[in-house]
Amino acid sequence: VELLDDAPEKRHAEHEQEKTQISRAIEQVFRQFNVEVQVVNATRGPVVTQYEMRLLDESMRVGKVEGFEKDLAMKLGTEGIRIVAPLPNKTTIGIEVPNRIKEAVVMRDLVEEADPSTMALPIILGRDVVGKPMIGDLAKMPHLLVAGATGMGKSVCMNAMICSILLFKRPEEVKFIMVDPKMVELAGYEDIPHLLAPPITDMTKAHAALEWACRTMDERYEALRATGVRDIKAYNELGIDEIRLRLAKKDQRSEDLPGGGAKLPYIVVLVDEYADLMMVNKEVEKSIVRLAAKSRACGIHVILTTQRPSADVVTGLIKSNLPSRICFRVVDKSNSRVVLDVSGAENLLGKGDMLFLQPGTSSVMRGQGVWLKDSEINAIIEHAKSQGVPTYDDDVLKVGAVRMDGGGDSGSGAGSEWIGDRQFHEAVQSMYRYNKTGADFFRRKLNIGYNKATQYVEQLADLGWLGPQKGTASREILRSWDEWIETLKENGVTWDEEDELYHNPVELRQ
Ligand SMILES: Nc1ncnc2c1ncn2[C@@H]1O[C@H](COP(=O)(O)OP(=O)(O)OP(=O)(O)O)[C@@H](O)[C@H]1O
Ligand SMILES: [Mg+2]
Structure with missing residues (x-):
């Protein structure tokens, strides 16, 4: 907590004045339409104040009140008004009106007010419209979609979530996998001991990492089953002796468990702009859905963000498996409905103004995201680094590792068995023929599975034929067709002179 800055002081007198003024204005607007209302309470949040009003007019339908949003916006001369009619479990209606002077939400008093240290994965989100802390346990959410x-505040929010976990959890308790197509947002976390792999910017590797998480999930399920416990929490409470005892009854050994029976860390898989990932290949959705659908018990949790909350990105499958969702301002009503199933996010103010849909509820809660200064983030990163150095697990990024397991091949990668593979050659040929690369391209051109296509791309990169992935742009072809043919010959590959697959494809280009 000492790493965080103090909160600035508040100015109460001015706030009271603003409240009275706006309360009267609200009553007036409704009176213009011959609806008698009375504002009975006003509670100030950091950016928005919630006015509670009572309908005095018995004949007025509650459902109609929401229609006054625009009239209020005009009268008060502000956007960002939201009407909640009725307030959950109350006999009043809530009207959220932006404050004239907006305050940033500071992490420090949030942490001091509520004690998140007992949560498995504390996520400090911000404050709601009446100023109450919004703090959740990701372990219970159990996955989160941020749109x-x-x-409008997604990256700020994501940084706050990472930092909240880093503040309270040591590297042996929580590990992260971070996928960062924009290559800047998460770069600062490189070298913290909580990472399983450096922040991933290569989309092929990102998919490999998701697959790794799926495999880890399966292994952990095995471990839970073998020891007869329900979830990772219970598993971690067993202790190694009890685990050995339980396994012995089944003639199994603790060495076969992931981590040899030691406590398992929670794993948070964080994907910034997962739409980029889905564009590179559709299989990603399957991995995400598989993870989200069953990883809860084994302590693997997913956080996704997207800038493009359209129905083809936030698909029905993703939605049904990620019940906790945060939506910042979006461009229109339909985007809001895609994310939250209700409209409203199109009227938010931006800069961290959010709607939060919690699992098990149908009503959304408005809040203001916590704001961490760069200096605070850096202090937290330094603090994390002081807890150790990262031990990266190479398996996380190994493309097509599933296949390798079976073959028992632990070879160096650039193995020559690829060179003689006719289909691999066909991939190379089409690469020069169409001057295109990428797993998706190979998949379509050769009609092969995604895993195989990804392996081809990786293999070509290992052989030095393709450059590294840079964000979402496709890889650069580094060497020529003639060099390829040379390499084949050097490796003793032979072919029929008539075989068109070995004729120079560059000449076939239109
Ligand atoms: N909680 C907040 N409090 C105050 N200001 C905020 C908050 N969240 C965001 N902002 C302001 O909005 C700016 C943009 O936020 P952010 O980088 O999180 O956007 P984003 O949604 O990630 O955008 P993109 O989709 O382009 O990555 C921030 O630099 C900051 O000035
Ligand atoms: Mg961003």
């Missing part, structure tokens, strides 16, 4: 148009 919002560009510049």
